[in-house]
Amino acid sequence: MAKLILKNSSLISLNDSENTDLGELKFDIAQFKVPTALVVQKDDFTSRVAKERNANGELVxxxxxxxxxxxxxxxxxxxxxxxxxxxxxxxxxVVVEHQDSLPIFDSFEDGEFIPITFEGLKVKPRKVQKKSFVGQGKPMVDTWQYSEIKIEADSYTIGDVNGTKAK
Incomplete structure (x- = not known):
């Protein structure tokens, strides 16, 4: 049997007396069975414009x-x-943030599976809205909870058509 040795660890101990923002935790991608060779269909992506609050508190x-x-x-x-x-x-x-352009799939057929690679994959907790029990006789309230995981990437590359890559 091989020796089992615990080397330096970057584990975080969660105690009742400490406040830890779970959104800041990052999981080791090796813990998950994320395939290395991926494909996407032409219509299997969604996009939205990123917004942030300005000095007046308005979303722009x-x-x-x-x-x-x-x-x-x-x-x-x-x-x-x-x-x-x-x-x-x-x-x-897989979510990719901070992109200045949208992917272009014009050269691919409908229903075609298109090779795609991601750089900088990370797994993080995802905050979702859920109903929570407050007390007997009181209505359920909406709360934000960390109950799922989210796979993020820094960038992506679409296709490997005839040795050339499109982005």
């Missing part, structure tokens, strides 16, 4: 986009399509 557009891709494991899709099946399962969602 920054001119940057937040792009959400729904991607699939490429070897799995190749196996499914090779066997003539149409059930491809649920996608993995």
């Amino acid at each position: 557009e920054t001119g940057e986009y937040i792009i959400t891709f729904k991607v699939y494991d490429r070897p799995f899709i190749e196996m499914v399509l090779g066997n003539g099946s149409t059930e491809i399962g649920s996608p993995i969602t």
Whole structure:
């Protein structure tokens, strides 16, 4: 049996007496089985304009986009399509923030699976709105809770068509 040795750790101990912002935690990407070869379909992305608060507290557009891709494991899709099946399962969602342009898929066919690679993948807690119980006889209230994870990337590269990459 191999020796089990604990080396330096960057673990955070959460105690009742401390306040820790869970949104600042980052998970090690190696803990998750994120495929290395991914594909996206032409219409499997959404975008929205990033907004931030100005000095008056108003939300203003920054001119940057937040792009959400729904991607699939490429070897799995190749196996499914090779066997003539149409059930491809649920996608993995990857969010890319601070983008100055939207992806261009004009050179690809509808329904085509397009190779995509991501740089700087990170896994973080995701804050979602949920109903919480306040007390007997009181209505449920909306609260923001960390209950999911979010996969983020710094940048992306679309396709590998004829040895050239488009972005």
